[in-house]
Amino acid sequence: MININNVSFSYDKGKTEVLKNISLDIPEKKVTSFIGPSGCGKSTLLRCINRMNDLVETSMITTGQIDVMGQNINSKEVDPIELRKHIGMVFQKYNPFPKSIYDNVAYGLRIQGIKNKKTLDQAVERSLRGAALWDEVKDRLKDSALGLSGGQQQRLCIARAIAVQPKIILMDEPCSALDPIATAKVEELITELREEFTIVIVTHSMQQASRISDHTAFFYLGELIEYGQTDTIFQNPSKKRTEDYISGRFG
Amino acid sequence: MQIQGHILSEFDEALNTLKANTITMATLTQKNVENAFTGLTQRDLSICNQVIADDEEVDQLEIQIDNDSLQIMAKFQPFASDLRLVVASMKVTHNLERISDHAVSIAKRSRKIIKSEDIDEVALIEPAYQQALLMLKNAILCYTEGSTEKALEVLSMEDDLNKFHKIASKSYTKKLEEPSDHYKIFLNLVFITRWIERVGNLSTNIAEDVIFMESAQDIRHGGELEE
Ligand SMILES: Nc1ncnc2c1ncn2[C@@H]1O[C@H](COP(=O)(O)OP(=O)(O)OP(=O)(O)O)[C@@H](O)[C@H]1O
Ligand SMILES: [Mg+2]
Numbered sequence: 001m002i003n004i005n006n007v008s009f010s011y012d013k014g015k016t017e018v019l020k021n022i023s024l025d026i027p028e029k030k031v032t033s034f035i036g037p038s039g040c041g042k043s044t045l046l047r048c049i050n051r052m053n054d055l056v057e058t059s060m061i062t063t064g065q066i067d068v069m070g071q072n073i074n075s076k077e078v079d080p081i082e083l084r085k086h087i088g089m090v091f092q093k094y095n096p097f098p099k100s101i102y103d104n105v106a107y108g109l110r111i112q113g114i115k116n117k118k119t120l121d122q123a124v125e126r127s128l129r130g131a132a133l134w135d136e137v138k139d140r141l142k143d144s145a146l147g148l149s150g151g152q153q154q155r156l157c158i159a160r161a162i163a164v165q166p167k168i169i170l171m172d173e174p175c176s177a178l179d180p181i182a183t184a185k186v187e188e189l190i191t192e193l194r195e196e197f198t199i200v201i202v203t204h205s206m207q208q209a210s211r212i213s214d215h216t217a218f219f220y221l222g223e224l225i226e227y228g229q230t231d232t233i234f235q236n237p238s239k240k241r242t243e244d245y246i247s248g249r250f251g
Numbered sequence: 252m253q254i255q256g257h258i259l260s261e262f263d264e265a266l267n268t269l270k271a272n273t274i275t276m277a278t279l280t281q282k283n284v285e286n287a288f289t290g291l292t293q294r295d296l297s298i299c300n301q302v303i304a305d306d307e308e309v310d311q312l313e314i315q316i317d318n319d320s321l322q323i324m325a326k327f328q329p330f331a332s333d334l335r336l337v338v339a340s341m342k343v344t345h346n347l348e349r350i351s352d353h354a355v356s357i358a359k360r361s362r363k364i365i366k367s368e369d370i371d372e373v374a375l376i377e378p379a380y381q382q383a384l385l386m387l388k389n390a391i392l393c394y395t396e397g398s399t400e401k402a403l404e405v406l407s408m409e410d411d412l413n414k415f416h417k418i419a420s421k422s423y424t425k426k427l428e429e430p431s432d433h434y435k436i437f438l439n440l441v442f443i444t445r446w447i448e449r450v451g452n453l454s455t456n457i458a459e460d461v462i463f464m465e466s467a468q469d470i471r472h473g474g475e476l477e478e
Contacts, residue, residue: 207328234330236467246330249256 001028001198002049002168007064009044009053014062018044020222021063026215031190031199033209033230036219037245042202045219046170049073049200050087051080069167085112088161092173094154096145101128101137104145104156108164123163131159132189151182158189162197169193171201175208187212206246210234218242262327266336269319273340273347276312277391279305280347283354284387284450288380291361291443292373299365302358309351316344332464339464343394346453346460350387353446353453360439370433375422376444379415382408383451390457399465403476405458412451419444 002025009019019041026032034042044053048066051073053059066073073083085108096104105124114120124141128134133155137148145156154174161169171190175183190199190212203209209216210230217227218241226233226242237243244250257263283302290299320341323329329337364373386408393401423444426437459471470476 206330210330235334237331243331244256247333248258248262248327250258 001069002026002200003067004045004048005065005067007045007048007066008062009041009048009059010062011044011053011056011059013058013060017062018222019048022224023064024217024224024227026198026200028198029194029196030214031194031201031212032215032217033213034200034202034217034219035204035206035209035245036225038204040219041222042219043172046172046200046202049168049170050084050089052084052089054080085164086166087168087170088164088166090154090157090161090169090171090174092176094150094157094174094177096148096153096156096160098144098146100142101145101148101156102141105159105163107160112164127159127163128156130162130193131155132185132192133159149182151178151185154178154182154186155189158186158193162193166197168198168200171199173202173204176204183208206234218245220245259327262323262329262333265319265323265327266329266333269316269323269337269340272312272316272319273344274391274395276309276316276344276347277394279309279312280351280354281384281387281391283309283351284357284384287354287357287361288384290358291364292377294365294369296362296365299358299362303355306351306355309348313344313348317341335464335467339394339460342460343457346456350450350453353449357443357446360443364436364439367433367436370436372422372426372433372437373440375419376440376447379412379419379444379447379451382412382415383447383454386412386451386454390454390461393458393461394464397461397465399462399476402458402461402465406455409451409455412448416444416448416451 004022004024004026007019007022008017010017022045034046036042047053048061049068061074068083068087071078097107099107102124105127106120109120109123114123125134128137133152136152137156145153148156154177158169158174175186178186187208190201193199201213213230215228216230216233218225218233218237218239220241226237226239232238233242234246237246255263283305286298286302286305289295290302320337323337327333386405389401389405389408392398393405420441423437423441427434427441431437462468462470462476466476468474468476
């Protein structure tokens, strides 16, 4: 689904590389987590997948190629805006727009030019149900999204991401600001979303990675140290660095 | 098995305590097995009684280790080799508890045997006993050192154990078929031989637990160890 082939990445026109020769194949309709110490490049790699790093002018992929669904995403023909329709993103700091719950979810569809009320209504309901939020908000769709709890706001952002029916959802520490119950709800949601979407999630919680992901990639100082089945990574990793990191040892 | 080096030193301490308690329990268990045999062969009633009393301490340690393991899992949520150490220690402990129970059974039968007259045939169980004891000692050592190699050695000792067990129990059943004043003693010796064999079998379980702890491979029920 996502094929990362020997990718190196720099934020300063190639002077320093924050990702070094990363190769990684992310399978379809599975949950893949990225773990590793702060600053190792997890978010950077995640943002390479939907070309969010384009926003940093001096940034560049110095070597390698990323294919999404067989298409080289950095080739001239690919329009990043078009690409991001297929790749939704959910951030650590949940960021609903200061609009109604309904408008938040309908936002992406309206941008695509969809105006028909019935189509929008259906898409909003489907997405809110998909994000396991419908029952909690169905009677207050016109209320401001900012009146929701943190956990609800994060699920709303997930609803907004899935409304445009992407193929892939990227999540950067989606639960780090949530309490255990809200976290459990988002985790359960991720497990359900796997039926339909390919999910890549960055997390600092080893427990979370081991609970929800099928595959886990461990990064250290811009390098991919180990990538494999989540069970193997957490029960019997093959690299000492991985073992040290997940078991909380001095590296 | 590395235990040192966690960022949380409290976690290091908890794992070290768990391992130390398991080793203490193993040492006590071994002593109980040895005492049960001494009680029988030296015809010493007080040593037999001591085995029965000392088993209480083994039971208490099992409970303690189970509790500590649960604590560690809840508090530190161990992964990888830490997790395997905790799980393996609980399993080793369970096997030790059963071994010590067999020592008690042996001691109880021995009390009956030494009430009657001394017979030479008691010595027939010695080879099986020596083999089982060696297996237990090595199993404990492989847990202590985290040695897969030693664990495999323990597994390879089981064939001889079976052989010695068969020889002894055959001799006793043969005696039982002949009319004899000592048939009750022989019957008790058949039981004792069986328990001695169980001590050896349970020692191989411990060895398998250690292999899992060290290599994450489950070789029970005919699995083979991969490189
Ligand atoms: N916009 C940027 N401009 C320049 N350098 C950046 C930028 N974003 C990140 N970096 C640098 O790139 C490296 C990798 O950062 P990144 O945010 O990908 O790490 P991370 O693994 O996501 O860390 P964390 O777990 O703290 O979120 C770091 O050294 C960081 O300082
Ligand atoms: Mg990050």
